[in-house]
């Protein structure tokens with residue numbers, strides 16, 4: 001498993017295991033999944049206070065304890081989404097972190113992300129919360145999720161800590177940040193800049209983009225894998241490269257993300273230990289420029 005430096009500061013595996021879906025697993029199954037991740041060289045784990053209503057942090061924390069893995073891994077979690085609203089108030093950030101530490105049974109969170117932009121955010125308050133958490137040794141590094149460049153700049157104006165990551169939805173079928181850069185100045189839809197140029201902003205500022213839902217075409221609609229008939233040509237192309245490179249189709253879909261020079265960290269969401277192993281083979285797959293564009297086009301995209 002290759003490593004990358006998240007935000008240029010924190011070295012972790014280029015594939016991370018996301019814990020959004022683990023609440024449906026038994027504790028034994030979840031512990032086996034985390035053990036499988038460790039065996040594949042994954043040392044970076046993503047969670048959030050709201051996943052499974054807190055259950056995902058609890059289950060993950062117990063797995064880490066059982067495996068005695070705390071000192072050899074990096075734990076990232078998120079806060080700021082509440083039931084029916086977003087909350088970046090100082091009080092909420094502080095209490096959310098205390099809740100996450102307690103549920104996971106750890107003393108420190110390696111990376112805390114603000115989950116989704118809160119338009120009522122007062123950046124001075126966020127800065128105070130970050131300082132308190134850093135000084136208390138509760139959080140080592142900070143970042144955001146689903147933020148645009150203006151929102152990151154606003155936060156960065158007040159926060160002394162560098163934002164090291166921005167977690168965004170990104171996959172072969174949901175790549176608007178890439179589409180916009182390939183269709184500059186055109187009149188059609190793919191030219192629309194939906195995120196304020198977040199890909200270029202993150203590259204310019206050394207902020208690691210973490211790709212969430214790397215195999216999904218929507219949020220809850222499902223995966224584009226598994227011969228989804230909506231994505232026939234893409235699945236055919238993935239199969240062709242999978243056979244040529246001796247890996248699974250989903251490993252090729254991961255490799256497509258990892259090939260980007262932005263040095264994207266991919267957050268895998270599988271709950272299946274066997275599948276996770278096959279996905280991790282992506283770290284050893286190289287795609288040349290032509291293969292990368294070939295896959296992009298097979299997802300129904302066009303070049304101008």
Ligand SMILES: NC(=O)c1ccc[n+]([C@@H]2O[C@H](COP(=O)([O-])OP(=O)(O)OC[C@H]3O[C@@H](n4cnc5c(N)ncnc54)[C@H](OP(=O)(O)O)[C@@H]3O)[C@@H](O)[C@H]2O)c1
Pocket residue numbers: 017018019020021046047115145146167168211212213214215216223225226250267268269270271272275
């Ligand atoms: N920041 C945010 O707003 C945000 C939002 C959503 C997610 N996330 C993070 O991103 C992580 C990944 O998201 P995700 O779970 O949507 O990721 P994903 O890897 O795109 O999707 C995983 C899901 O696809 C299924 N799947 C179906 N066919 C598959 C195949 N051939 N290979 C692999 N999986 C297949 C998996 O089922 P099996 O479990 O049976 O393998 C699992 O249910 C989450 O765990 C979370 O940490 C962040």
